[in-house]
Amino acid sequence: MQIINGKETALEIRKELAQAVASRKAAGKKIPHLAAILVGNDGGSMTYVGAKVKACEEIGFESTLIRFEDSITEEELLNKVNELNLDQEIDGFIVQLPLPAHIDEKKITLAIDPKKDVDGFHPENLGNMVLDLPGFLPATPAGIIELLRRYNIETSGKNCVVVGRSHIVGMPVSIMLGRNTNPGNCTVTLAHSRTQNLEELCANADILIAAIGKPLFIKENMVKEGAVVIDVGTTRVPDASKKSGFRLRGDVDYDNVAEKCSFITPVPGGVGPMTIASLMMNTLRAMELNGK
């Protein structure tokens, strides 16, 4: 069994990006500038956005953090999105999810200029992904593909089961792994809450991707001997013994599953850091796609 070290891989990518920035600087080209909108005080969202800003600093990107209270109206948020769409200095921006219930996430996503949508959530970018056209790939699925690539994991012809059909992970990763690309060319099953015989389905997967947000959901009996297991879950579970008051739990019962796998991602230190690395790759790509 080999542990897929997402933290280390993400660091490698960040070093590569820092070199690309240094070359751009030396050539007198513009430095990528990422803006992030954070609404409210959710602990996880604050951690993730903080990590995005820190990654920008380390790589040498410019960054701008824009914070709003939970009480911001949808109209006010849309105004800020439109402002960023028009701001020539900003190359790409994200709106951290989830948003408060009174704000329609879809409306906000649709308002983002697809050319600045470095999260890759806009329908134009999702359509480009389906058609293999240039655009931005969603960060977490792109991070998973990059891990499979960098660990030389064979995907062609493999039977892949993705558990969870969220718009930001499950749905796009299922499409990406089914494309005629490398990594890709899998026979993909997208499983969800209505799927029948889920245990059996998972137990036949060569590649199992768990993206359901249910701690320790994937048990030993659901994993085939020699499978590649990718755990996307990062649920904060209360734990009084921790200084933070919580511990992170993946969707996979790692302790009982790991030994059966050929490859497995841990939580933390697996897919999570790759989400941030992919966002940084997209931000650099924004410059290229927009001819800067």
Ligand SMILES: Nc1nc2c(c(=O)[nH]1)N[C@@H](CN(C=O)c1ccc(C(=O)N[C@@H](CCC(=O)O)C(=O)O)cc1)CN2
């Ligand atoms: N606008 C977006 N919102 C959200 C996205 C996204 O891609 N764009 N994805 C998730 C959250 N997310 C990024 O924003 C994210 C999740 C987890 C990690 C990460 O590095 N996790 C670490 C542990 C960090 C911790 O201590 O909590 C790990 O797994 O090792 C990074 C980014 C939802 N919202």
